[in-house]
Amino acid sequence: MAITPLMPVYPRCGVRPVRGEHCHLIDEDGIRYLDFASGIAVNLLGHSHPGLIGAIQNQAETLMHVSNLYGSPQGEQLAARLVEKTFADTVFFTNSGAEAVEAAIKAARAYHQHADGNPKRTELITFTNAFHGRTMATISASNQEKMHKGFLPLLEGFQYCEFDNLEMAKSMVGPKTAGFLVEPIQGEGGIRPASDAFMTGLRALCDEHDLMLVLDEVQCGVARTGTLYAYEQYGIVPDILATAKGIGGGFPFGATLATEKAARGMTFGTHGSTYGGNPLAMAAGMAVMDAVANDEFMAEVREKGERIRARLEQFIGNYPDLFELVRGKGLMLGIKMKVESRPFFVHLRDHHKLLTVAAGDNTLRVLPPLVIGDAEIDEFFEKLSAGASDYVIPEAA
């Protein structure tokens, strides 16, 4: 047999981590890596946060899982906390980001298919280079053909519009439009923040035509950008929002947040999940909220983000052939390169033991744990500078 026991859908690299220590990963051979990838914006408290570990240990000893057939004091507590801290009136818990987006898509459709709605409104307008996950609905919501190949037919009900092009979005609204599904800051697409005018314009279109503004904050949410959710920085509120990645700090779960109005179609028996919101996930979520959902923590994220950004901007000036610009918000930063970003990301990983993430549009993603301190920031710049100075741009194939 040639196929590996682990289904070979990932081109995995040679780094094989077995242990985490705060902002570092240690691999099988004992080599230490500075982790400015955070499992792709997941480990926001780093790898050995006592509060998160303790919460999971305690809950595992007490009660790991019960069915959603029973009352959930743990789920009620975390949902109430999210409701208190956000635009939302109600929360559905999932096990992943894609499932949170799926539930968001279902809620947006069900809003219009409600008795008081307009069942012709079945289409969500989504945006070029978006990433919403790998389920059938979420790949159908993205225009990226590389994710479609081999998995046809796609699901109906998605129209693709150019990202950040408000005029085009306006022109696409028709009698079948149910709403918009958008990442306020595209992650996989290359850390591209939507403009203020675009986000406020989409909100206005939704108000005018009774459409659902659905935000995918799976990557940019949970304090990553210096506010609990990125929409706060646009001065708008969504109708529905998908969140995951950082929300469990490494424990896999997600959530779909909605206003009471937007959730009117999500009634008894319409949706569900066996594991969704189980006590173990809720304990992890409460520990993450305890750590991040306060003004001091968020102010620190903004301050560290601004400091890294200023240093990055100064740094890239030394290598005008390699780097074009820095973009992003808070600790969700991207360095757009003038050359392919992937080989440089590999160079930093293999030769300088610095973990970052490659993204679309030749962007290098810088997604450190939100708990980094001065020492980690200095180490990052040492490794990045060393990596840039000994980098040899590979010959085009």
Ligand SMILES: *Cc1c(COP(=O)(O)O)cnc(C)c1O
């Ligand atoms: C990662 C991601 C998803 C998918 O989350 P999974 O947990 O991998 O299913 C969806 N949307 C965005 C913006 C993401 O970054």
